[in-house]
Amino acid sequence: MKFFFPDSHDYVDPSFNFETEKNNEHRVIQRDDKYAHELFSKPVYDGILVSKAIVDGVKGVQGRYSVAQRQRFFREGIYRFFRLPKHYLTMGDCGAFSYAKEYEPIYTVDEVNEFYSNSGFTYGISLDHIIFDFETPKKKVTGKQLEECLRRQEITLEKAEEFLIKNKDMSFAPYGVAHGWSPESYADSVIKLQKIGYDRIALGGMIPLKSSEILNVLKCINNIRNTKTQFHLLGVNRLEHIAEFSNYGVTSFDSTSPLMRGLKDDKKNYHTATEDYTAIGVPQVDANNNMRKLVASGSINQNEAFKLEKACLESLIGFEKGVVAKKEVLSALTEYEKLYNSKASRVDLMDKVLTDQPWKKCPCDVCKDIGIHVILKRAAARNRRRGFHNLYVAYEKLQSELNKMNQVK
Numbered sequence: 001m002k003f004f005f006p007d008s009h010d011y012v013d014p015s016f017n018f019e020t021e022k023n024n025e026h027r028v029i030q031r032d033d034k035y036a037h038e039l040f041s042k043p044v045y046d047g048i049l050v051s052k053a054i055v056d057g058v059k060g061v062q063g064r065y066s067v068a069q070r071q072r073f074f075r076e077g078i079y080r081f082f083r084l085p086k087h088y089l090t091m092g093d094c095g096a097f098s099y100a101k102e103y104e105p106i107y108t109v110d111e112v113n114e115f116y117s118n119s120g121f122t123y124g125i126s127l128d129h130i131i132f133d134f135e136t137p138k139k140k141v142t143g144k145q146l147e148e149c150l151r152r153q154e155i156t157l158e159k160a161e162e163f164l165i166k167n168k169d170m171s172f173a174p175y176g177v178a179h180g181w182s183p184e185s186y187a188d189s190v191i192k193l194q195k196i197g198y199d200r201i202a203l204g205g206m207i208p209l210k211s212s213e214i215l216n217v218l219k220c221i222n223n224i225r226n227t228k229t230q231f232h233l234l235g236v237n238r239l240e241h242i243a244e245f246s247n248y249g250v251t252s253f254d255s256t257s258p259l260m261r262g263l264k265d266d267k268k269n270y271h272t273a274t275e276d277y278t279a280i281g282v283p284q285v286d287a288n289n290n291m292r293k294l295v296a297s298g299s300i301n302q303n304e305a306f307k308l309e310k311a312c313l314e315s316l317i318g319f320e321k322g323v324v325a326k327k328e329v330l331s332a333l334t335e336y337e338k339l340y341n342s343k344a345s346r347v348d349l350m351d352k353v354l355t356d357q358p359w360k361k362c363p364c365d366v367c368k369d370i371g372i373h374v375i376l377k378r379a380a381a382r383n384r385r386r387g388f389h390n391l392y393v394a395y396e397k398l399q400s401e402l403n404k405m406n407q408v409k
């Protein structure tokens, strides 16, 4: 079971100074920064997935890449651009979510083929169009809704056929995409894709589905799956079901979830093998949007806020060094919290994480390198590293699940 990490320009400045909170002034973005596969001494994924929409942008809107980065991506190819050792896998997709609202996909099959081929991908996923509906016992898909589902499924299958025909001389291995609105309609797609000639099939549109719904789809398509057909789950990360997924022919999946939860989840943003913790908020008075609004509206006094922010950071660093007591840290944190979040205090959650100090027990390179800073919710240098730490934890969990499966066999 291989795990692909969908890249979206996720890298960190390795020379960031956590005391002065400054980047190295000579740093060149991306070139001097480090990706997760460069930051850790152990792999945290088996490969990366890169979307055409992220690199190229969508309909006049620039993607995440600058013009220069985009040109370099095509000139150097995916492996050199990401400084990715050759033993990693790479998967390209179209980024169908970014044009899901359009009537038809915004790329041609030729453009997609060229994108994968020129950049040197291991695998390329055929051009697809997302189906949003999913049938439940209470909600049948009928009428106009059903027509639209069928239309999008048909487009995806037509593009898959064209993609495979034109793929004959390409250097990457092709995946067809199955979309559906019920287990049976997913099965229809899989049957047709196998007929076209695919033995690698990506299952799309499953991100919003419940795990039980995903398993129902997999059970259904497992009945009609050719023995050598392999499935890739697009955007699905449900590690607790890895063994079942594997029994149904899933050989890979991709997900940004561990990273995104480190960055955006409100409560469970620092993961460990056994427990999820809440990161400690120390918002930057001059850079956090919420803080800036509060200052601009006159709700809080900027000088006082600066003073409390500084007191929090100093006490946290002192706590890490063993010279400040937990009680003092919590009192500084709650004092500051009253200013930016007067409604619901998180003192209990902060107490919990300061008591357990999970970062001290984590063997990952991020926690070893930056210590308590990994648990501070405060700008990208820390938040993205926390996301990387979560990626490490998720990959370790996956490996341990895979080991368990091997022992059973």
Ligand SMILES: [Zn+2]
Pocket (backbone or CB within 6 Å): 359, 362, 363, 364, 365, 366, 367, 368, 389, 392
């Ligand atoms: Zn860690």
